[in-house]
Amino acid sequence: DAKTTQPTSMDCAEGRAANLPCNHSTISGNEYVYWYRQIHSQGPQYIIHGLKNNETNEMASLIITEDRKSSTLILPHATLRDTAVYYCIVRGNTPLVFGKGTRLSVIA
Amino acid sequence: EAQVTQNPRYLITVTGKKLTVTCSQNMNHEYMSWYRQDPGLGLRQIYYSMNVEVTDKGDVPEGYKVSRKEKRNFPLILESPSPNQTSLYFCASRLQGAGEKLFFGSGTQLSVL
Numbered sequence: 001d002a003k004t005t006q007p008t009s010m011d012c013a014e015g016r017a018a019n020l021p022c023n024h025s026t027i028s029g030n031e032y033v034y035w036y037r038q039i040h041s042q043g044p045q046y047i048i049h050g051l052k053n054n055e056t057n058e059m060a061s062l063i064i065t066e067d068r069k070s071s072t073l074i075l076p077h078a079t080l081r082d083t084a085v086y087y088c089i090v091r092g093n094t095p096l097v098f099g100k101g102t103r104l105s106v107i108a
Numbered sequence: 109e110a111q112v113t114q115n116p117r118y119l120i121t122v123t124g125k126k127l128t129v130t131c132s133q134n135m136n137h138e139y140m141s142w143y144r145q146d147p148g149l150g151l152r153q154i155y156y157s158m159n160v161e162v163t164d165k166g167d168v169p170e171g172y173k174v175s176r177k178e179k180r181n182f183p184l185i186l187e188s189p190s191p192n193q194t195s196l197y198f199c200a201s202r203l204q205g206a207g208e209k210l211f212f213g214s215g216t217q218l219s220v221l
Contacts, residue, residue, distance in 0.1 A: 030206060032206055032207055034209070041145075041196055041215060041217075042214065042215065043112075043198050043212030043214050043215050044198070044200075044210075044212045045212070046209040046210065046211070049207070049209060091206065092206045093205065093206040095141065095153055095156050095166065096141075096153075096200075096210055097153070097167075098143075098150050098152075099150065100150055
């Protein structure tokens with residue numbers, strides 16, 4: 001079973017920051033938080049991952065709370081192309097288990 | 109270019125006719141995996157392989173076979189396809205380790221009539 005809880009859907013205005021929350025209250029000390037997204041029926045695309053510290057790359061920022069029980073994915077300037085299903089996954093050295101994700105709609 | 113390549117992209121077949129979906133990666137990844145995606149059910153893992161000659165069942169292995177004779181290839185075999193195996197299939201690979209990201213192929217849309 002997926003170990004994360006995400007809102008089913010969210011809307012975001014184009015050009016604004018999209019903040020996608022994820023709860024993972026049962027996360028273990030050796031488990032990473034991963035974010036992937038899937039645009040329509042394409043293969044899921046890796047976005048970012050982290051263990052304890054906040055992370056940033058060219059696509060997004062990942063903010064992990066100090067107790068590691070929740071995190072937020074931030075797309076700083078959302079575009080229409082960011083419309084997708086976003087999956088938050090926690091994983092140690094085990095297979096990746098996908099939940100239902102959050103359907104993000106970026107609106108012009 | 110680093111990638112996971114699946115073939116074919118689309119496949120229509122009939123019940124009972126054996127088929128193979130190929131998957132190849134050029135990143136020297138130890139770990140490879142197959143997922144299927146169905147509306148309302150999300151992505152579910154079929155089989156995975158931690159390395160050559162090592163395979164394990166995922167959440168929905170019934171009706172599927174896999175083999176891992178070479179590091180780069182991980183074919184998915186349907187010995188006797190049935191209509192309930194109509195689905196979108198994805199192959200994925202990564203390096204071993206908890207902090208390694210998974211790379212996905214473009215998918216294979218299979219229809220079993």
